[in-house]
Amino acid sequence: MDRRVHETRELLLNGPTKVERTYREAAAEYIADLESRGKDSARALQDLRMLDAIIGGLPVGHVHQGVLKDWIASQRGVRASGTIDRALRTVTTVLTFAARVLRDGNTPWLAVIPKLSSPDWGARQPVRLTWEQQDRLVAALPRHLVGPVQLALSTGARQHEITTLRWDQHHVVNGLPMWSAWWIPPEVRKASSKRKASEQQGRYVVCNLAARSVIAAQVGKHPVLVFPSPKRDEAMYRINNHGWRGGCREAGVAMRVHDLRHTFGERAADAGIPLDVRRSLLGHEHRDITLHYSSPGLARLLEEAERIVRPAPQMEVVSSQ
Template structure:
């Protein structure tokens, strides 16, 4: 067997480069299964790097470099944890690819593998959006030492087709089964979601600094700030008596309202959630369905469409923190309808 060239090593059936050339660390796949072809590829890459260092030509960058810069520069993004999950998942597929070599078909295998793992089309399309965002930054924002963009043009990426999942609200009986199988912290978060309509990440990121009291009353609201809101519009979250009693149990414990040993929870959809869901025979229920349940229970209680839109944060361009005291009091009355007789606003679920 022929001795391999220094700087080449085999991963599975593919030869990969692991070499430092002119001070530049070269870590990428050759895409070749034969040593001779891999050696030719390495020689070309060495020449490219030397051309950059000697003649000032643009150095090729791989997606892994772009992803690392994205994480470094956009650490303030509210969705960064989710973006990192996407970038980690896609690294085995395009991490070693030169930016200019990434195209729609580069992600075909990734999409096939994720579909086989029962990942929804919506999640996959969000993954494509994260990848495209990184590539567009390579075109529009990031420059080399000579002021040239990392990438000339961003490719078109595939749109994944799939059946749109319908909302799956839960009944009071199902709610009890689900919550009874949860640890206390998660049960409180789930019940809070059912009484506020907040999204998973809005609940996980809820902080005491965003609590406000209505002057002259015992009522409290929370502010979902622009940087934490899905649609970038700040809004208020009025609490009914059930939601107030939940948050009061956590007062003076952490900067976050809901926490685990003082630390922020990454997501509600964790192992404990999935275990409780299976035990309750509710495998098709997602955390976001608690929000759908909130909205449908408001409708069943006779809350107007406009007020439901406000409570769910759906009013485009409407900054609900500008409401007057009387308007906020009305919204609190609306969510208070969900308390008391738990079966008074029961839904008839047709499946």
């Protein structure tokens, strides 16, 4: 009886007992909201997985700079400050969602949104692979990563565009070789991630001879996915994994997956490909997409992409004297 009296008194004085929602619960609700609006959740999921062991089980009100301080310090020399900044911005977005959208009745999941500060370890300069470094890297990588890495170097496609590539994305264009054009849907394209579903745009990835050879080598390996996971019947989660990092160490190259895209862009510039064409090949935003995404436009893109070839080795001239 005394316990019931106490509970009744607490209810009258303080109201119903507040349920402490965890950060993981808020993150799951945020991802569900993204996907319900047709937005790509892959990047947010990557950030959430990075921090789940640290803050996933904490109540949302217990997530602040103090609990993240040691993790941030441990990432110096492991991840770029830009990567940490992106992850912390995702944390802030989830906490903001918990405060402004999520409710238990009329009570928000979070009362106060904490301010998170990102580290500044200096900007990392992009790395361009030489052809010899590319050979060493390909030789050092696990077999299932070789194709995706070679395709990135040959097309400039982003990691997520490659790992999710499906056979039904192939676009047949009259007059172009098989496997030349692939449609990247709006939900996969990074430029669409912050747009409304009605404003999102897809793009084409154009494959030159080197890229088509990579694609052809994948035929018959999976009925749906071009680059299936080696362990599960699903798409690869990412290229940047333990196999990638181990291969980079063995090859003696300190680089990120995005540097493959940078290498393609630099090689395209060296080949004399005009800037507007390079932007289309890389999938950058520009005004006149119809110029390049019509059949004649795709043919022009392919013609330019074929100019990116490995230089022939120079022969040493031996004097006859």
